[in-house]
Amino acid sequence: MPQFIVRKSITLVEDIFHDGGPVATVPRRRAAAVAIVSNPFAGRYVEDLQPAMEDLKPLGLRMTDNLVGALGGDTSLIDGYGKGVIVGSAGELEHGALWHVPGGYAMRERLGEALAIVPSAKKVGGFGARIDIPIGHKNAAYVRSHFDAMEIGVPDGPRPDELLLCLVMTCGPRIHARMGGLAASDIKAFDGLR
Known part of the structure; x- marks a missing residue:
């Protein structure tokens, strides 16, 4: 059984009151949860990663x-989500794909009826690498008002044998x-990807 040992976790919250226009009474909130974990597959090729x-x-x-x-x-106030991974330089991009199910389905489970696909990004990078995590509406991918991204990075990670999960x-x-x-x-039931 692979070990994904957490070295560090970070939670970041932003309250956005305006972007050059009128100040909102209720700010838009964005939050990110980041975990820097060991990559048990770093430095070697493993055929069967899915398990x-x-x-x-x-962890998700x-x-x-x-x-x-x-x-x-x-949870009724949470209406957007996204996920991403930075794979340390001793890993391969496919190691980032390990986060698809644990990250996406964890959010769907906790949010209840989240119908839309969870937007995702992944890349290989070194210390201080940054990634834009795409964000979309949780129930319909074509809700333009929720298209966004949140830039994430950690100064001391990921190390070559780590994953930055977000x-x-x-x-x-x-x-x-x-x-x-x-x-x-205007979202109707099962608009999901409309």
């Missing part, structure tokens, strides 16, 4: 619980969203 996704599921749930708490605990959640649309498209209030 290791199960080993990351408890803990990170999701941290995010929900950081955003105030009311989950992001948001409350509300971009602070001055006005580009049309499917409105969150």
